[in-house]
Amino acid sequence: MSRSRDLRGQAASSFSGKEADGSPSLGQHQHTHYLFEDNDGDGLIDHLSIWCPAGLDDTDLRSIGELKKIWTRDGGSEWHMAIECLGNTDELRTVSTRFGASRVWESATPYLLTRHPKRSRSGEPKRRDDGLWIDGPEDQIHRDLRLRHIAAPQRIEMFSEIQYCGRTLRPNEFRRSRSQRPRMGANVFGIFARLYFAETIMGPLSLGGECHFGLGSFRSIGRYSSAE
Secondary structure, three states: OHHHHHHHOOOOOHOEEOOOOOOOOHHHOOEEEEEEEOOOOOOOOOOOEEEEEOOOOOOOOOHHHHHOEEEEEOOOOOOEEOOOOOOHHHHHHHOHHHEEEEEEEEEOEEEEEOOOEEEEOEEEEEEEEOEEOOOOHHHHHHHHHOOOOOOOOOEEEEEEEEEEEEEEEEEHHHHOOOOOOOOOOOOOOOOEEEOOOOOOOOOEEOOOOOOOOOOOOEEEOOOHHHOO
């Protein structure tokens, strides 16, 4: 965003999600998502996909190209950045499972709730006519998909942990906030899920709290991909 300010005089709405007056940009979740990945499977982040559903213009791409290093907050570590490829979602499917095409998608990072699930005074979940727990995890996933004009999945499986690189990971082992302050509110709670759709869904699929910063990111399951 600082490179964008240098070039434009203000950060592009495609990066910030805000207009010049600070108001939210039009269009739900159309600005940039930053999707982190471990492409070589060693348990360490080595790639960052910058995905903007609304598209990036030449000045946006120049801003990205001028980003050569990033640092930790305390300045103790730095990483050198280099662009590996540019393209649309079709072209990027060969380099990332986030850009796949599949009927089944599973959590790569925790899905964070953005609302508190509703309960009665007795503590029982309040339910909709179709049986879904109001603002429960499934209901919130359905809402996120509607906002992105994606049909509801036929089935949702939820998990409290996942296996990765020989480790058992729970949602609270992931960084769930961009600040150092403890996360408060509904999205302190995270879940892992697997979504089964009737038809092939094109990625990326990034849902829930902090979905623009790597959380709620789903990966395609290859054996259900359209290519097979």
